[in-house]
Amino acid sequence: MKRISLAQGNGGRLMQSLLDEIVFPHIANEYLNTLTDAARVPTSKRTAITTDSFIVTPLRFPGGDIGKLAACGTINDLSVSGARPEYITLSIIVEEGFPVEELENYILSFAKTCRENRVKVVCGDTKVMPSISNERPALILNTTGIGEVLRDDLSLTSIRDGDKLLISGPIGEHAIAVLLAREDFGLSGSLVSDCDSIGSLAKTLLQLDGLRFMRDPTRGGLLTVCHEILLGTKIGVSLHESYIPVRETVKGACDLLGYDPLVLACEGRLLAVIAPEQSQQALERLKALPQGSDAAIIGSMSKNSDQVLLHTAWGGERILMPLEGDPLPRIC
């Protein structure tokens, strides 16, 4: 089995061969020029920029891998900010000893997701880190996404009292799928990560002028997004537990392991805040797409409170505090 060597990170011929072999063929496009220091691309007047580093253990999990994740994560951040994803960069940070074929598989997965979303990989970087432990060699991917701003008005400050909160599907599947894939718990299941592009979900909502704000609840989960909304609007967020879609397997795993689905990361869900008079229309638009079949209106903005409040399934009310320490094993 061929493995990554330190010499492949020195900027010389070996690195060029590696990239020519396992990277460039998969991401070729008219803007990717492997011989310049920067890509030159056409842009419009208003451009959205986002960046993210991806660390996940294991690197492959049911429903995805680090390559798909690195593409979706950045494409989704552009999508929820009201932009059309156009370009993406790929920085590979790999530890010496990493299997070359496995790396190529992640690149393939990254490239496929970019292609499906019509996003062009325009530049990249590769660094090889010396191995410092006996653990499995590490791989970190960093991506920066660039896109055309379609809606410049989406913002926390656009949110009004009475606005509705929508989620495009069940929460926590990515986090639990990754945790189960670690096999640290002796649990296994058929759960698949929700890791996916939410571009089409965002696009259909962009057509509604009552749309105020969108976000994908990744690290910190739905709860963290609700607190960001509270912080940015000073308007209370009121959630209805029984409306929040959570699959039975996620509920079961959470019960067993003592986690709260509300803080679990999703990687293919969209949270939208929308004017009440367009919330039903928004829900129908989401439900019309395969990825949105389980979409739900899960709460609303309420200036009567200055908290994130959960109306429990049993008719009670619970104040949800922001995620503080780290209640769950790190998945990213």
Next chain:
Amino acid sequence: MKRISLAQGNGGRLMQSLLDEIVFPHIANEYLNTLTDAARVPTSKRTAITTDSFIVTPLRFPGGDIGKLAACGTINDLSVSGARPEYITLSIIVEEGFPVEELENYILSFAKTCRENRVKVVCGDTKVMPSISNERPALILNTTGIGEVLRDDLSLTSIRDGDKLLISGPIGEHAIAVLLAREDFGLSGSLVSDCDSIGSLAKTLLQLDGLRFMRDPTRGGLLTVCHEILLGTKIGVSLHESYIPVRETVKGACDLLGYDPLVLACEGRLLAVIAPEQSQQALERLKALPQGSDAAIIGSMSKNSDQVLLHTAWGGERILMPLEGDPLPRIC
């Protein structure tokens, strides 16, 4: 001493506090919105994009640190591609246990370099990695730069037979300064890294229509750039050893340690290819700037050969092969 904890990487309140304390105050600008998934910025029709991950040991060295390096590296890549650097992203990948104050110092250094170059930090990301060894906790920075394309014609394919090669200053200082800072060799010296922005050097050359191509000789050094030029043009590169500026301390360290200055990384030098009739003018322009006082014409393009040829100081000729394995300790 406060140290980075895993909980500060979970996307919750602790991470927000950390960023509010040691990152955002230093990089504030009108486009940095800490509450959205993507920054929205004005762009022009043609945009240059580049990305780079920065790994350096030690994190601080004479003349710079990883923060300055992460800013200069990306600003320089935009500059040499004929663009005006406008925006930069900052992804922090830090191992738990890393001293918080030290991290802040690198952010300060990054921010200062960006400010000096009028580049705005528009978005970022922070990930905390679990510690996997007893070594000093690691820090990796990734930056993506975005800028307005000022000259779309700079390219390897613009290079012609007879064109001259210029370097803006002595080579190899960054590599040797970093190596000496490691103190692995029992050597020490007054050598300072050349780590710096080359924006003003690039800008002054952009005004010459005879300018064909620019690059900063980082990983792989001047030799690797010459081979990229050879590969991209199929025209031979002819270098004159005695014209290539190398400081005595770099020469001395290379003699002692057995390295070739031609493969050593610079982080603040510019290599330009320019039409022969404008090469003197270009040299004068570089020399008129403090960073270019030691600039020199070091060679020319020659279709009489299909090699990178070094005319030695002793009147001989040597074919320079591309950097193959890794002849020098890794500095990045």
